Amino acid sequence: MGKPIRVTVWNEFLHEKHTDHPASKIYPDGMHAAIAGHLSKQPDMQVRTATLEERHHGLTDDVLDSTDVMTWWGHMAHDKVDDQIVDKVHQKVLDGMGLIALHSGHFSKIFKKLMGTTCNLRWREADEKERLWVIDHSHPITQGLGEYFELPEAEMYGERFDIPQPDELVFISWFQGGEVFRSGCCWHRGRGKVFYFRPGHESYPIYKDANVLKVIENAVRWAAPVDTPVPQYGNVQPLEKL
Amino acid sequence: MGKPIRVTVWNEFLHEKHTDHPASKIYPDGMHAAIAGHLSKQPDMQVRTATLEERHHGLTDDVLDSTDVMTWWGHMAHDKVDDQIVDKVHQKVLDGMGLIALHSGHFSKIFKKLMGTTCNLRWREADEKERLWVIDHSHPITQGLGEYFELPEAEMYGERFDIPQPDELVFISWFQGGEVFRSGCCWHRGRGKVFYFRPGHESYPIYKDANVLKVIENAVRWAAPVDTPVPQYGNVQPLEKL
Amino acid sequence: MGKPIRVTVWNEFLHEKHTDHPASKIYPDGMHAAIAGHLSKQPDMQVRTATLEERHHGLTDDVLDSTDVMTWWGHMAHDKVDDQIVDKVHQKVLDGMGLIALHSGHFSKIFKKLMGTTCNLRWREADEKERLWVIDHSHPITQGLGEYFELPEAEMYGERFDIPQPDELVFISWFQGGEVFRSGCCWHRGRGKVFYFRPGHESYPIYKDANVLKVIENAVRWAAPVDTPVPQYGNVQPLEKL
């Protein structure tokens, strides 16, 4: 077996600290702990966490330089994330680091910067059912799943989701209230890969769902960098005689 | 015939003002004049120009609100373009305005913001031959062209071109010195369409070439907005009973 | 205004001839008459129809040679369509003719041949509601629509729809019974464009719905050929000295 994939699970970690918020009951140690807990059980992964209120949001140069794949959850404090850190993470992705944006991370600075669009959408909190359909049955991110899986209570996200057309569309969600959503989307950016995965509202135990955790696990493997060529940019000599 | 397409040809217009620069001889009135001159002859287009050193770079709210398609040429002064104007143009594109980025416009703030990547590339100035091959023979941007066309002397741009995979790849360039380049690329962003077109170095009479002008003309028609739905974002009520 | 788009509306036209089938009441003159009736009102279109039981299925060389865009509806008699005619239509598409496959046309020989996959799907007839969401708000096929439109009673088609990833995904359907479907899909094939549009079951008055007719009208314009280059294939001389 090769070297383990070094995963950094990043979480805003604010909702969970408010004892009157349901998140504090569902995730007393934070959503990052739930996600990292599952990934840590994978023999091919080495996992650590980082959160907003740590120094440099826990994303020092050392951490960034030793991260193969980062997962990102944020919601109420997107604008508290330092622009310089965002620029560094952005560059890391273009240099090959995988990025998995989760749920309300659609509005994070890093995801919007990588997409170039507003990443806006429709939403509703009404404890409704979501069913995620697999659309690309050849995709490694669907490994071990069934044709669809359900979340009995979810926040709704609906189209129009203002993103660039995904390079690979993996899941489409059906919502009880009448909407659809591109819930699993892949993009290649520079030497890096980006996956957006919709589930994960802070008020439901979504990150304890076996299918959701399996998708995140699969996505980490898909997004892990391999030894691809590093492009040389700038002024160059001709390769042929002119 | 419907309403004319309102085109704003934007140009940095600096090289051409330096009397010791070849651009001042080739384009005494600026590259924008050459481009606008051709487009003005189209019965379905209404054309004006705007340049960096005008107030608000010539891109007042009035101008932006009455522009259907904008072409963008910049090179030596990308960082002189006001961020607020860039943000406005960005929003206009997402709202439906077509944007055609030309040549060194690959490094403009607006193009980089829309792409989410560095938009970097290899380059060389060596008066070499470029041959642009049509790749998508169903694409309206290729209307009236042959299978390829040549520019006898061009600056070289070579891969890796650090862009998101185009939604539609229209041209690939062959360069005498040994490189290739994705020279005509289409993206959908929000309600808007974006086209990048490589040719156009300031030291060669590229914008007097009939094929180059034809491509820009075709791209204006392709990128022109139509009456597509305006997405509603944010919190919504269910469409079905929950 | 340019030359009109010459549209051939092809229909199997069998269900409608059975007086005990609901289609005979809804479409006494055939579904093709309903579709052609709408398209004929467009000043930029010239419309005729063709059906299975005509000689050569109504698709003589003369008809094929003078067709810019063909719409295709078939269901119970896909295998009655002559392979030679299918091959001719296939070649016409690659030569630039637009093709719009409707509803159960997903299983037509011509559509399967163009896709290279089984084009299989899930289905159910249960008079349920369908809501088609616009996904690509920059796409000309969405002109004049709202963000979504509904069909009160429809046959259900559900994912997995076994097609190549569309070049442009325009609509996703929500179904009352819990499924989703990529209902409007665009592909470029050779010099031609192909659009698949889901609605159109023979037992519901789908082709009298204003939104459905508008989409077909828009798709005809999108798929209409323009004067793009004709590729030369085979053995060629070098363009550069070797």
Place this chain on the structure above:
Amino acid sequence: MGKPIRVTVWNEFLHEKHTDHPASKIYPDGMHAAIAGHLSKQPDMQVRTATLEERHHGLTDDVLDSTDVMTWWGHMAHDKVDDQIVDKVHQKVLDGMGLIALHSGHFSKIFKKLMGTTCNLRWREADEKERLWVIDHSHPITQGLGEYFELPEAEMYGERFDIPQPDELVFISWFQGGEVFRSGCCWHRGRGKVFYFRPGHESYPIYKDANVLKVIENAVRWAAPVDTPVPQYGNVQPLEKL
């Protein structure tokens, strides 16, 4: 380590049997032997070969059922390949088997059936130089390569290559004689993955080139099936109460 990838290297194996053909000197045991020789050295691969003149072209049901990835080289005898075998291979790909079409395999029945287009192109035999540029630096098929690699003498294949737009475009070739070509193209089809790789003319020792072999090795890993869901098609019951 998981189970090895079971690779079947298929070769027409006719040129090499003609003692007056250069292929008989370069590949006395056939091109398949050269390719299989390299893949056999990979600890994660289990390799066998199959050729046209074997019974069932060496592709019995047993062989097909125990193949994870197939590579395909054919040229002068595409029409000698039995349609029933082609249909079986086609179904296997849709069921999840990877397929790597090599060089003149662009005109094989199986590749054309999967693409739905003519797969035609321009070509020339003139011992000219080819340079393959990496276009997608995030793609696992580029692992271990440089930014480009060269073949000193190659047959030329030039655009227009009549294929569907690749889901992922990995390489673009530059040719000395003035053409370009999409030389490494990925598609998802059903549960399977397809890669087309251009190099491999029978008159040059292309399958002894380290970069070419590395790409094929990488492509086998990329195309290997994983345990993705098997779609259920046909008539289904609603998942929600109607």
